Amino acid sequence: MPPARIGFWVLTLAAFAFCARAALRGPPPLWVAAIAIGLYLGAVMAGVLFLNLRVFVDAVLTGPEDARGVALTFDDGPDPKTTPRVLDALDKANVKATFFVIGQKAEKHPEVIKDILARGHTLGLHSYAHDRLFAMRGPGRWRADLTRGIEALEKITGERPRWFRPPIGHTNPHVSGVLAELELVVVGWSVSARDGTAGKSSQVTARVLKGVRDGANVLMHDASERESHDPPGVAALPKILRGLERKRLAVTPLKEWIEDESENVHPARDRDRARSRRRSPR
Numbered sequence: 137m138p139p140a141r142i143g144f145w146v147l148t149l150a151a152f153a154f155c156a157r158a159a160l161r162g163p164p165p166l167w168v169a170a171i172a173i174g175l176y177l178g179a180v181m182a183g184v185l186f187l188n189l190r191v192f193v194d195a196v197l198t199g200p201e202d203a204r205g206v207a208l209t210f211d212d213g214p215d216p217k218t219t220p221r222v223l224d225a226l227d228k229a230n231v232k233a234t235f236f237v238i239g240q241k242a243e244k245h246p247e248v249i250k251d252i253l254a255r256g257h258t259l260g261l262h263s264y265a266h267d268r269l270f271a272m273r274g275p276g277r278w279r280a281d282l283t284r285g286i287e288a289l290e291k292i293t294g295e296r297p298r299w300f301r302p303p304i305g306h307t308n309p310h311v312s313g314v315l316a317e318l319e320l321v322v323v324g325w326s327v328s329a330r331d332g333t334a335g336k337s338s339q340v341t342a343r344v345l346k347g348v349r350d351g352a353n354v355l356m357h358d359a360s361e362r363e364s365h366d367p368p369g370v371a372a373l374p375k376i377l378r379g380l381e382r383k384r385l386a387v388t389p390l391k392e393w394i395e396d397e398s399e400n401v402h403p404a405r406d407r408d409r410a411r412s413r414r415r416s417p418r
């Protein structure tokens with residue numbers, strides 16, 4: 137279990153104990169109660185905002201321990217203007233990536249989705265509507281949005297997406313049940329290009345090349361969320377690919393890692409595999 141989740145459970149038990157003590161022995165001083173409530177709310181907020189802590193959901197963040205190379209992932213597309221530029225740069229370097237696409241944009245630009253697949257890349261879901269307040273929604277809203285996104289991609293590609301990256305990486309305590317029900321594996325990241333907003337492509341290149349090492353899972357954007365600008369990562373990509381080559385880091389398709397890693401996010405499957413490994417003669 138991720139350390140942050142253990143910490144959160146300990147804090148939750150402590151909160152119950154604190155309330156029980158207050159009920160039995162009378163309320164604590166106001167300042168003590170304020171600090172305790174602040175601490176607990178802070179822990180909940182950290183869990184909501186930082187997917188990499190994996191407090192509320194399991195998530196694939198990097199390749200397995202022995203992974204070689206770097207996985208490139210792109211969010212917020214498809215966009216008929218910028219996604220083809222990313223695809224051309226990837227083709228030129230002869231490497232494969234993963235695109236976490238927004239369902240309603242996919243419906244608008246199905247030809248770009250088909251082009252992504254035709255060029256050998258993998259698709260994941262980045263929600264249907266990219267609701268910025270997704271973390272504030274209950275399970276019903278999550279289920280409706282994700283089901284709509286899955287159906288949108290299924291209609292275009294004939295295949296059900298298996299991977300999901302939450303919009304802005306936010307989650308909440310309700311979502312793990314919905315994700316398990318829809319059989320979606322959550323994919324986070326270990327290096328962010330921070331290219332979702334306007335910025336200089338040189339800074340994006342420097343940021344990615346500084347952060348990468350074997351097993352890194354890089355988050356970039358092939359489109360801006362609201363189609364308002366070209367993400368600087370699009371212009372930076374050819375330089376990033378050349379930089380990776382200089383560092384002798386190959387670009388590895390995420391799917392080569394995710395089967396291993398998804399064992400960790402499906403404890404039941406993990407247990408079954410462990411059993412069959414034990415059973416199989418060596």
Ligand SMILES: [Zn+2]
Pocket residue numbers: 211212262266303304361
């Ligand atoms: Zn996004």
